[in-house]
């Protein structure tokens with residue numbers, strides 16, 4: 001009589017175990033399903049628009065800055081914020097879509113005025129690199145991605161003996177030297193990992209050897225110091241080729257000697273390497289701080305070489321030597337943004353790529369009135385290093401400024417070295433409610 005009972009218990013146990021396993025697997029499949037569905041969703045986020053829909057915020061105020069400064073008023077104006085910390089994500093956005101967000105100018109030959117310079121981004125002529133082959137400029141780390149590498153080609157044409165207006169009172173910088181006809185030269189903008197090719201042409205009309213020195217990481221022969229790229233003679237050209245890295249904001253300038261003369265004459269500009277995963281989307285500007293020593297040639301031998309022992313004994317330094325600037329500006333023209341205040345909107349986010357290319361003065365600074373800003377030194381991080389209303393920069397130093405005005409009205413921005421402000425480095429934001 002005990003055997004059937006044992007068998008009954010045995011079969012009931014099997015049945016219970018089977019039912020338990022069945023329900024356990026069913027509940028596991030339910031719990032796994034949302035994860036899989038989420039992954040499927042994230043995999044479909046392959047365009048910038050998808051990201052905008054996923055991350056859209058309330059900042060949709062139209063931006064009048066672009067009405068005065070940009071040829072591309074239809075882009076970089078959607079106000080949506082893109083925030084992601086997923087640095088491993090790639091191909092979230094196409095090159096074309098990213099370039100629209102960057103406000104890349106369709107006219108790479110344009111000579112922007114100082115007002116237009118604020119929002120003028122030259123992103124080069126874009127090509128796919130699927131047909132390109134590795135060059136000496138390509139680092140080994142990048143060869144893995146070479147088949148998908150975007151190629152951007154730029155041309156910088158150096159002209160001497162230019163006359164550049166530097167104030168509204170008729171003052172010009174005579175016999176200045178320019179990249180593509182403006183001081184500063186064009187803002188070149190690329191994305192980290194792009195293959196960048198910059199053809200620098202030294203006009204045959206010129207009298208001096210020039211070069212292009214870019215900050216950021218690249219091979220020695222592309223540094224503009226040594227080899228053919230360090231000495232481009234009049235009538236010659238050289239193409240600098242390298243893979244853009246790392247993301248950040250950089251100056252570029254001629255590095256021929258005497259360097260202070262070649263920079264003072266006007267051969268410099270801004271170079272932006274954007275991260276592959278975009279920064280938070282907001283209206284962007286470039287502010288390059290500079291100065292002009294208008295009578296450099298009259299001021300004797302500068303400090304661009306050390307004296308011989310005999311010269312030192314003879315007190316070789318000319319008495320009249322006093323290299324110094326008569327005019328200070330942001331973006332090339334004194335008081336331009338005082339006379340033409342930059343219209344921006346209340347409660348909207350703005351980003352400034354800030355670069356100091358001032359020669360002959362130890363430091364420069366950027367002070368914003370009525371507000372505080374986030375500051376990202378060199379733009380090499382997506383996390384701000386501090387919040388302040390003044391940043392002080394040595395020559396060649398740079399960073400990213402981000403701010404948002406809570407109150408309407410006019411607000412000054414200027415060097416807090418007030419001598420510079422009095423001599424032209426001053427501007428106004430007109431914050432519209």
Ligand SMILES: [Cu+2]
Nearest residue numbers: 210254256262
């Ligand atoms: Cu030069």
